[in-house]
Amino acid sequence: MVVPDFSDPLVAAVQLGPMVDNMINERPVSVAELLAQADYAGAYWANLLAMNPATKPNSFILLSVAYTIGQMVGMYFKDFFGVARPVHLIPTLVTSIPTPAHPSFPSNHSLQNHLVLQLLTAAMPxxxxxHLFPYMQLLTDRLARNREVAGVHFRADTDAGRDIAAWLWTRHLSLMPAVTDVINAAKSEWSDRVGVQELNIGT
Structure with missing residues (x-):
């Protein structure tokens, strides 16, 4: 995890340059998606995995665990590092959603959704x-990067969220009985997926 030093011209160019490109080239066609994901992206996971609280209650608990713990841990690091938001460095960067009042680094959307990926993958047989993992990974990356497209996060924020999620899972959540018990319960909800392979229907 590397905290960006914007006093370094190279770092500034790497982190700030794409923000303008995103504003011009990607944001206009992504506004509806960015707004839908502004607060909570759980519906995207439910849609991808065709799950609901009635049929996969423990999997939905894992969603809540990831979003709740990710939010709290992310806010701790945001307060600790106190990194400015993109709009504070590029005032002309018209964001597609209001810029949050708290610091930028790390991205909580990245942290939370990478944590969802870790927990739900652990529940998959x-x-x-x-066969679902590549799509889960793509969704995670898209949800995280869309905050960059929206203009409220740098690439460094996204990367930090991913790294903190991996640390949380490896060093903490994977060792906590309260979490692993839910994961084990969720595994039975996906037992019909054992050995399932993606169908190649051609184009």
């Missing part, structure tokens, strides 16, 4: 070898 085939884990990362499962």
């Amino acid at each position: 085939d884990g990362e070898a499962g």
Whole structure:
């Protein structure tokens, strides 16, 4: 995890340059999606995995665990590092959503959704070898990067959220019985997915 030093011209160019490109090239066609994901992206996970609280209650608990813990841990690091938001460095960067009042680094959307990826993958019978994993990973990356497209996060924020999620899972959540018990309960909700492979229907 690297905190960006914007006094370094190279770092500033790497972090700030894409923000303007995103504003011009990507944001106009993504506004509806960016607004829908502004507060909570759980519906995207439910849609991708075709799940609901009635059929997969423990999997939905894992969603809540990821979003709640990710929010609290992310806010701690935001307060600790106190990194300015993109609009504070580029005042002409018209964001597609209001710029949050709290600091930028790390991105909580990135942290939370990478944590969702970790927890739900652990609940899948085939884990990362499962046919759903590549799509779960793509959704995670899209949800995280869309905050950059919206103009409220730098790439460094996104990367930090990913790294903190990996640290949280490896060093803490994967070792907590309260979490692993829910993961084990959620595994039975995906038992029909064991050995399932993606169908190649061609184009």
